[in-house]
Amino acid sequence: MADDRPLFIPVILGTPRKGRMSEHAAELMCREIAKRPGVVTELIDVATLPIPVDDAGEAAKDAVFSENMNRADALVIVAPEYNHGYPGLLKHVLDTNLKEYIHKAVGIVGVSAGAFGGARVIQNLIPVLRELGLVTIFWDVNFTTVQSRFDESGELLDESFLLRIEKFLDELCWMAETLRHGRAHVTIGGSE
Amino acid sequence: MADDRPLFIPVILGTPRKGRMSEHAAELMCREIAKRPGVVTELIDVATLPIPVDDAGEAAKDAVFSENMNRADALVIVAPEYNHGYPGLLKHVLDTNLKEYIHKAVGIVGVSAGAFGGARVIQNLIPVLRELGLVTIFWDVNFTTVQSRFDESGELLDESFLLRIEKFLDELCWMAETLRHGRAHVTIGGSE
Amino acid sequence: MADDRPLFIPVILGTPRKGRMSEHAAELMCREIAKRPGVVTELIDVATLPIPVDDAGEAAKDAVFSENMNRADALVIVAPEYNHGYPGLLKHVLDTNLKEYIHKAVGIVGVSAGAFGGARVIQNLIPVLRELGLVTIFWDVNFTTVQSRFDESGELLDESFLLRIEKFLDELCWMAETLRHGRAHVTIGGSE
C-alpha cells in the first residue's frame, strides 16, 4: 500500500562562500524537484542557518534544520569541492543531527570551477553520509566549470544538464520511495 | 505484499591468501546467516573462482559467479585489509559484473591482524560498492586481531562478536527486504 | 649543508567542541614535540581562531594563522572523528590557506571515543591534505577510547602511547627536515 503523502526532498546549499556559484545549482535543483508530481522541496542554505562555532555535533543542533531533516524522505546536497574535500561548514551542519537521517536517501550535486565537477568532493562525502545512516544513490550531478553554466540571473545555459538531472531525480525518488516503504513496513530484526 | 521467496545472501570470501584467517570469519558469517528463517546463503571463495589474469571487467565474467550475483538479494563481503585497501583479487572479481548488483544490499566484514579490524579497507570499498549500484549498510563487523578470535577448527572464541553480527544481519536483512520490495514494486521515473 | 634554524611544528587542535578530549591529546603532542632538540612548537586551537562563517576559502584567511602556516616546517593535526569524517571547523580553517602548506610535512593524530582511534577520519583527511600540497607521513597516532587515556589534569594514563608518539615524531621530523632541504636546495624543473 503506497503512502500518499508527497515526498519531501529538501536541497542543502553547502557553502556560504561569497560569490558562490553553487547557489544557482541549488536553485535549479529546487525548481526541477518542484516540477515533479508528489514531491515537495525547500532550499536550506548553510549561509542563513544559525551556526555556532563554539561547539560541534548534536549539542549545536538548530531546531528548524533538525525538523527539516526529520521530515525529509531524501536530501539533495549541493557541494562545491574545496581542496578535494567538502566545505567545512557543510560538515559542521550535517554533524548536528544523527538519527534524523537514518534510512533516507541522498543524492550529491558536485560543483567545481574545474573540469571534474566535484567528482572528488563526492568521493570524500560518501563514507560520511553512510555513517549518518543515509543511502547515497549511484547517480550524481556534476557541475563542471560551473561559472559557465548559468547566466547572471541563474538561468541554466546548457540544457544538456536537464537530462542528467532528470535521471538523477528519477533514481533519488525511487530510493526515497523504496526506503519510505521500508521504514513504514519492514521490521528490523523480523520479516515484512 | 511481501515476497515469500527466501532472501539469498551469499558470503564472498575476499582473499585467496595462504594462511588466511578470513576463511574462519566467512564461514562464521555463513553459519549465522543460515540460522535465520527465510534466508539462504552460500560461500563464494575467490580462491576457487576461475580468475583470468589476462583480462579485466565484464569480459572476464564467470557464469556461475554472475548467476549468483544475479540471484542475490544482498551480499556479505569478507575483506581483509591489505595496506589500507581491498585485496586486489576481490576487486578483480567484483569488477566482472555490473548490472547484477544494482539496487541490492551489501554489508562488509573487515578483517585485520591489528587493532582496527579492517576499518580502513571498509572506507576504501564504500565508494566502489556505491558505483556498482550496491547499497552499503551502515553497520560493519570488524574482526580485530583476527588471529586470536578463532580456534584451529574455526570456532569463534569471543562470543561478544555474535551480538554484533546479529545487529549487522538485522540491518542487512532489513535493507535486502526493503530493496527487494523496491525492485519489484517501485517504478523508476514513476510512482509506486 | 644543514639548515640550523629549529624546525617549527605547530599542533592544530581541530575541534571547538565543548567537553572535547582532543585538547589533552593536543597538549600532550606539544609537550612531546617541545622535548626534541632543534624543534619548536605552538598550540593552534580552532576554538580561539577568528572563524568567519559568512565566507570560505582564502577570503576568510586569518593573518596570524596564515603566518604560522607560512613559518611551519610540519604540522600535527589533532582530529577527532565525527561521523567517520573530519570536524567541519577544522576543514573550514585549513581551507583558508593554500600556498602556505606546499611541500611541508603533516602527521595526523586521530581521536575517538571508540575502539578505532580515528582511523576513519585519517582516511578522510589524507586526500585533502595531499591537495593542499602537504605530505602526510605514514605513521599515525590513534587515541582510541580517548576518555580513558588522560586524567582530569590532562596527564597521560597509558605510557605505551609515548613510544608510538616517539616513532611518529621521528618520522615527522625526518620528513620535515627532508622537505626543508628540498625547498631550499632542489630546483623544480631542474637538477639539485
Next chain:
Amino acid sequence: MADDRPLFIPVILGTPRKGRMSEHAAELMCREIAKRPGVVTELIDVATLPIPVDDAGEAAKDAVFSENMNRADALVIVAPEYNHGYPGLLKHVLDTNLKEYIHKAVGIVGVSAGAFGGARVIQNLIPVLRELGLVTIFWDVNFTTVQSRFDESGELLDESFLLRIEKFLDELCWMAETLRHGRAHVTIGGSE
C-alpha cells in the same frame, strides 16, 4: 652534495585488460620521462608480470618486480578507473612489496573513457600508497575520454597534455630528488 646517479622512475601499466587504452598512456609517459636528462625509466606491465592468484602479499613477490621497486626513486602508476576504484590486479601486484617503497615518490596517471580522467581512482589509491610508504605528489595527469587521445599507433593527438605532463614530471622529479637526499642524508630519530 648531490647524488650523481640518474633517477630511476619506472612506469607501472596497471591493467592487463584486452583493448586497454592505458598502454598508450603508459608508453607516452615513458617517452616523456626518457627525454629528461638524469632520469631513466622502464615500462612495467602487469600483463606480463607473473601473477600468482593462489596467494597474496609478500608471499607472492616476483624477484624482478621487487628489484625494480628497490632500485626506483619514484614511480609513475598508470591506473584506469574501474568502478571508481583501482584495477584489482594492480593492487594485487603492489601488495607484493612493502619496504621497497618506503620514502619514495609516486605520481598517478588516471585514465578513463569518461570525462573525469580517473579522478576517482586517484582518490581511491591515495591512502593505499601512503600506507606503502610512498609520497603521492599533488599533481596528477588525467586522461579523460582516453579513446580520443591517441591514434592507432599510440601517438598523442592532443598536444596540450604535454604541458600537463611536463609539470607533473617536474614535481615528481623534485620529490624524487628530495626524498633521495633524505634517504641518504637525514637520520631518522636524529638530526641531519
